Amino acid sequence: MNSTGAAVTEGEAAIVVDGVTKLFGPLAALREVTFDIAPGELVALLGPSGSGKTTLLRVLAGLEHPDGGRVLIDGADATGLRVQDRQVGFVFQHYALFRHMSVFENIAYGLRARPRRRRPAEADIRRRVGELLDLVQLGGLDARYPGQLSGGQRQRVALARALAIEPRVLLLDEPFGALDAKVRRELRRWIREFHDRTGHTTVFVTHDQDEALELADRVAILHKGRLEQIGVADDIHDNPASPFVTTFVGETASVPVTVKGGRARLEGRDLRVDASHCPDGPACLYVRPPDLAPCDTAEATLIGAISLLRRTGAGRRAEIAVDGAGHVVEVDLPVDTTLRPGDLVGLKATRHWLFPGDAE
Amino acid sequence: MHEPAPPPPAPDSVLSEPLAVRVALTALAVLFLGLFVLLPLVVVFTEALRPGLAAVRDALADEDAMAAIRLTLLVAAISVPLNAVFGVAAAWAVAKFEFPGKSLLVTLIDLPFSVSPVVSGLVFVLLFGAQGLFGPWLRAHDVEIIFAVPGIVLATVFVTLPFVARELIPLMQEQGMADEEAALTLGAGGLRVFLTVTLPNIRWALLYGVLLCNARAMGEFGAVSVVSGHIRGLTNTMPLHVEILYNEYQFAAAFAVASLLALLALVTLAAKSILEWRYADELNGSRRH
Numbered sequence: 001m002n003s004t005g006a007a008v009t010e011g012e013a014a015i016v017v018d019g020v021t022k023l024f025g026p027l028a029a030l031r032e033v034t035f036d037i038a039p040g041e042l043v044a045l046l047g048p049s050g051s052g053k054t055t056l057l058r059v060l061a062g063l064e065h066p067d068g069g070r071v072l073i074d075g076a077d078a079t080g081l082r083v084q085d086r087q088v089g090f091v092f093q094h095y096a097l098f099r100h101m102s103v104f105e106n107i108a109y110g111l112r113a114r115p116r117r118r119r120p121a122e123a124d125i126r127r128r129v130g131e132l133l134d135l136v137q138l139g140g141l142d143a144r145y146p147g148q149l150s151g152g153q154r155q156r157v158a159l160a161r162a163l164a165i166e167p168r169v170l171l172l173d174e175p176f177g178a179l180d181a182k183v184r185r186e187l188r189r190w191i192r193e194f195h196d197r198t199g200h201t202t203v204f205v206t207h208d209q210d211e212a213l214e215l216a217d218r219v220a221i222l223h224k225g226r227l228e229q230i231g232v233a234d235d236i237h238d239n240p241a242s243p244f245v246t247t248f249v250g251e252t253a254s255v256p257v258t259v260k261g262g263r264a265r266l267e268g269r270d271l272r273v274d275a276s277h278c279p280d281g282p283a284c285l286y287v288r289p290p291d292l293a294p295c296d297t298a299e300a301t302l303i304g305a306i307s308l309l310r311r312t313g314a315g316r317r318a319e320i321a322v323d324g325a326g327h328v329v330e331v332d333l334p335v336d337t338t339l340r341p342g343d344l345v346g347l348k349a350t351r352h353w354l355f356p357g358d359a360e
Numbered sequence: 361m362h363e364p365a366p367p368p369p370a371p372d373s374v375l376s377e378p379l380a381v382r383v384a385l386t387a388l389a390v391l392f393l394g395l396f397v398l399l400p401l402v403v404v405f406t407e408a409l410r411p412g413l414a415a416v417r418d419a420l421a422d423e424d425a426m427a428a429i430r431l432t433l434l435v436a437a438i439s440v441p442l443n444a445v446f447g448v449a450a451a452w453a454v455a456k457f458e459f460p461g462k463s464l465l466v467t468l469i470d471l472p473f474s475v476s477p478v479v480s481g482l483v484f485v486l487l488f489g490a491q492g493l494f495g496p497w498l499r500a501h502d503v504e505i506i507f508a509v510p511g512i513v514l515a516t517v518f519v520t521l522p523f524v525a526r527e528l529i530p531l532m533q534e535q536g537m538a539d540e541e542a543a544l545t546l547g548a549g550g551l552r553v554f555l556t557v558t559l560p561n562i563r564w565a566l567l568y569g570v571l572l573c574n575a576r577a578m579g580e581f582g583a584v585s586v587v588s589g590h591i592r593g594l595t596n597t598m599p600l601h602v603e604i605l606y607n608e609y610q611f612a613a614a615f616a617v618a619s620l621l622a623l624l625a626l627v628t629l630a631a632k633s634i635l636e637w638r639y640a641d642e643l644n645g646s647r648r649h
Contacts, residue, residue, distance in 0.1 A: 061545055062545075063541055063544075063545070083541075083544040083545055084544055084545075084547045084548065084549065085547075086545075087547075088545060089545070090541075090542065090545040092538045092541070092542055093538075094538060096538035096539045096541065096542040097542075098539060098542075098543075098556075098557055098560075099561070100560040100561070109543065109546050109548070109556075110546035110547055110548075113543070113546055113547045113548035113549075113552060114547060161542075161546065162545070162546075164546075165546055165547055
């Protein structure tokens, strides 16, 4: 898909996803998704609902069987391996704690479920559960029941339970989805620290781009079952690989333009944008408010009249109807700006992206 | 998991009626209940006890009465476990899998509730009776179903089939698959998952369904009456025995056996109420009975 997809060679990857396709009836939930995850990496699967991110996570866990492609864990083909034999730790969105078992029994479940000859002695189970409770900072809560815990505590019990089986990879489905905003922030930081401390290869699913880009080493962006891009936050922000990624990350405005002979034009005016990578025909210019500044119309990329001016926290946000075509671009202005609604302004874009085809 | 229910609205809300209306409605409800539920129950027990405890004991110790009690217990002991297993299996299939004909299965499960018990009994006579579909074959192989214990069991199983399944389907649908999947990822095999995760999650609802199923299995009259043949001491269940005694003007004995059935109903009701009060959350978010 792109150069950052393969961070490591196949031999040393903790997880290799190789051309994975998953169909639900006639619908493709995943289409030939391919990427690698390095040992100890923290990777986010990011996408809108229905993008296939949770399906991909479930394929990694063995809870769904792919209709095509392979999944390698620690270099060995795990595609045909049963869930029970995969040794992956899975934390469910609503934690799926066993409500009739104490915290202790929840965490011990994976140890007690082992075949008899690999099952630890009762004393070892007690010691191991105690260690895990300390690890997730829930020491002393072993006799509680899930119903007696807060959301954040349940999350950490689910994590300890998944870690009890000494998983080769840790998979988290929307780990912050069921929590309120304040707990989310705390837990986000805690998960990052926890990951750095324990070093498990971790994949988590989220629909929140801030969460993904702040927390993960690399972010894989999925859309309609396809992997659009995988890369570090800087890559995703600065070099979006597709129109979808460009609009999905950050506040992005799109302006349909026409490319002719390597120049982008809007309403007949040359936008002074390099379009050498676009064939002649329709294309779309993407810009973000922080990259735009008012300038003299003679050297502007976009020209338009201010249709709305409103106060935001630190400054003023202007909506500008660009080139009479009715496409609204937003730009941040200082509080003491002399511009007024109706004024014609030129906008210079320090960064912009041009993709061939119609708007996303 | 569930948040505590919000406190009930203040009594003098806009929805409250004038005092007179409230008193009238309450009185009407109490009167109705008293007349149609409480009074008959009281009559059953007073009639049973009128000749004295010794007479009740004698009536119940009667050979035919004992046979009827034994048969009723036997029928319940066979049909209730069968329907418990069927109910769990059906609810599991409906709640956890997508398959063609699923809505048809759910509709069929309700059929025994909507069809008259007499029809249920007749169906088995038409299938297994002497003139029935399998009648000649059964007679040739010396298998007795109609007018024998197997027929009574079949009819009872059919009539009580929905109780456990209907109790479990909504609950298991609401609970979803996540708990089971979590257990699988932790390395547990299918049987272990069922015994340690699924069964504990549904245990109170299962008990509730079994309780109702049992009450109906012991009390069923219509379907059993059609297939039983009313052979005294052999194919008479308790409800049928009550009818026979009553028709023979043995009122004291009839009420004695009837009081035993009524007692069963009261015990079931009490156990049901305790379950509902103690385990409301685990039975279901919204009660339907």
